[in-house]
Amino acid sequence: MKKIVYGALVLIFAALVWYLFIKPSDYTIRFTANTFPGAINQTLKLWDKDLDTVVKLKQDGDLYHLEQKIRFGDSIHRYRWSIKPINDSTSKVVVNIKDENHSLANKLNVPFSDTDFEKRGRATVRDFMETLQEHKEKFKVKVVGEDEMPTKYVAYIPLKATQPKKAGRMMKNFSYLMGELMDRGVKFDGFPLVEVTKWNQDNDSIHFNFGRPIIRSEKLPMGTDIQYKRIFKKKALKAEYYGNYITSDRAWYALLDYAEKNDIPIEPTPIEVFHNNPSSDGNELKWKAEIYLPIKEDVK
Known part of the structure; x- marks a missing residue:
């Protein structure tokens, strides 16, 4: 006791x-x-x-x-x-x-x-x-699942920013990019997009290419800040985002969660495709973006 x-x-x-x-x-x-x-x-x-x-x-x-x-x-x-x-x-x-x-x-x-x-x-x-x-x-995210990012030839400007300032950097360069391409008579082949090349998730900093898919031709402006590349077709997880493009990165996290829960290896380099011109529609919940998160290819 x-x-x-x-x-x-x-x-x-x-x-x-x-x-x-x-x-x-x-x-x-x-x-x-x-x-x-x-x-x-x-x-x-x-x-x-x-x-x-x-x-x-x-x-x-x-x-x-x-x-x-x-x-x-x-x-x-x-x-x-x-x-x-x-x-x-x-x-x-x-x-x-x-x-x-x-x-x-x-x-x-x-x-x-x-x-x-x-x-x-x-x-x-x-x-x-x-x-x-x-x-x-103020936003909605719908995870679609596995899909495919189509091949596109893109005119773009490489940029750096934190995630909250991404949209501001896009707006600052939009007129210049589109103006240079339109002045040369370049034909567009899709909506404006962002391709993230580096994503530091600790401090929310990103390197990204802001551009527009185009038809490749001899009319392309050279000797400017505009660069060109082909984004090749790749398997990806896809989500649809509706809301202000300042917070479109919320869909990145939704796709990260989906990938983890379904044991899908991904590359943390999202691609965003913007369907709307924010200056022409005041209802932010109607602004649509398609978000792709590339799936890692099998390593043999």
């Missing part, structure tokens, strides 16, 4: 030591979001820009884990976000929060009262959830 009591006391003592001094968070919030992890990841990064953060939100190894430090008065609160996909349209989010200045006091008070620390944490997470809900209503 004494051994049982002694063992129980040891376990209780060990649990208290872990809770008070080792447990990495003071308070945990869980919620379910009706969207895929990539959309949550990108919305978190945009939301973070409006906060009084001491350390800006950054990924911790992959897009499913992120960390930030937010200032509240004389305290610094660390938020660790973990995102887990449940199915194609639902994710579970766990937020572990720690007050770096008053962690021990919080751990002592949280089990017995609804502290200001807890209320502030809930309010902060609720603010993000509202931001996420607003964002979800």
Whole structure:
């Protein structure tokens, strides 16, 4: 009997030591979001820009884990976000929060009262959830599945940007690219497109070619910033995106999830084909883009 009591006391003592001094968070919030992890990841990064953060939100190894430090008065609160996909349209989010200045006091008070620390944490997470809900209503992604990217000869300009600034770089170069081609009487062979050549998923930076499929001829402008290449037919995963082209990369993440769930090896170099001219239609949910994520060829 004494051994049982002694063992129980040891376990209780060990649990208290872990809770008070080792447990990495003071308070945990869980919620379910009706969207895929990539959309949550990108919305978190945009939301973070409006906060009084001491350390800006950054990924911790992959897009499913992120960390930030937010200032509240004389305290610094660390938020660790973990995102887990449940199915194609639902994710579970766990937020572990720690007050770096008053962690021990919080751990002592949280089990017995609804502290200001807890209320502030809930309010902060609720603010993000509202931001996420607003964002979800502004776009739609439909994963089509395996398809084929057709062969195209493309006139393009190589560019660099972060994902949120991709559309701005496209707009800045659109008039120049189209003007040069039209002045020479070049015939177009499809919608404007973006071919991503490098994608750093840690800092959301991309290298990409912004161009237009054309009919190859002797009329092509030379000695300019415009370059030419052939994009060859390739197997790819395909999605349809509807919404502002600034956030068309949400479809990239939907395709990454689809590839992982179906064990399909892919190349992280998306190709986007834009069907609409944003200046001629104010309803963003009618703007369509086809998104292709190339499938890796079999290595023999």
